[in-house]
């Protein structure tokens with residue numbers, strides 16, 4: 001018997017969810033402009049007794065209608081996560097519902113193994129130097145994004161690099177990447193700086209980059225190239241040099257989980273990035289003990305929607321072993337996220353049950 005016993009799912013509805021970034025987000029190494037905020041789906045799960053929970057839906061396709069009528073405790077176990085693969089698209093909604101029924105925040109239901117408030121970085125520093133096309137702003141464009149995010153409370157920035165992959169010649173792009181890194185480090189000596197190549201480099205260029213910015217005290221490099229052992233070994237050789245403590249983070253883009261874990265076991269990856277929604281909270285709950293055992297860290301990818309940052313923060317506070325969470329600055333229409341506050345780079349989580357997000361439980365356009 002637990003707080004879920006006796007509850008039966010009576011309804012599953014979905015509704016579009018529109019996010020808004022504080023500014024138009026530009027290009028990265030592999031994609032064009034990211035726009036001013038995407039639309040996704042929110043799913044609400046209700047029980048016959050009138051309890052409800054909601055969350056963003058991503059992940060494997062299935063027909064959630066088949067869950068109607070099912071006892072809730074057959075579908076989610078508060079100690080383990082979603083039990084029925086058919087319910088995985090409702091992973092976030094079911095975690096919200098279960099934690100609401102228990103009367104605790106999701107991170108408490110997950111065990112409360114992490115540190116709160118949760119350290120975040122702004123993941124919204126793209127190639128602002130290259131736009132607008134007719135009058136590119138240059139490095140000031142990137143610094144303006146950093147200034148805006150610093151003013152909203154961020155104390156860490158992830159810079160997109162890899163301009164030479166699609167948008168500049170390889171050498172001009174490389175030079176700009178280095179220049180941007182140096183400019184941000186100089187303007188924000190106290191900030192934590194991370195960089196993300198979005199697979200736009202190769203091993204040789206990655207090592208050259210690390211040499212060129214060796215004095216910039218980078219926290220991590222992310223997705224330097226599609227992960228493979230030989231290339232990562234070359235990067236590791238560089239990192240073995242004294243004074244090269246930079247971490248390597250990967251596993252975000254179409255990860256082969258076993259391969260990513262093997263690379264971590266071989267000492268080639270330090271931080272694993274599988275997405276908080278498309279891999280999911282339940283999968284992370286199963287994975288984190290292995291990640292800990294290997295001795296590496298995690299930082300579930302959250303880009304795209306501000307809500308994913310809040311899920312990742314709950315996961316970080318619940319499971320621990322997450323040194324920093326990717327923040328997607330912005331808001332989501334119809335969602336009151338005021339229980340989450342960012343001060344000095346750290347996000348305080350609400351004491352309210354579930355994800356502590358209100359209200360978004362009315363569903364239009366099921």
Ligand SMILES: O=C([O-])C(=O)C[C@H](O)[C@@H](O)C(=O)[O-]
Nearest residue numbers: 028031123196198252301303
């Ligand atoms: O680490 C990240 O947040 C990303 O790599 C997000 C990418 O920049 C974005 O273009 C995407 O989701 O493909």
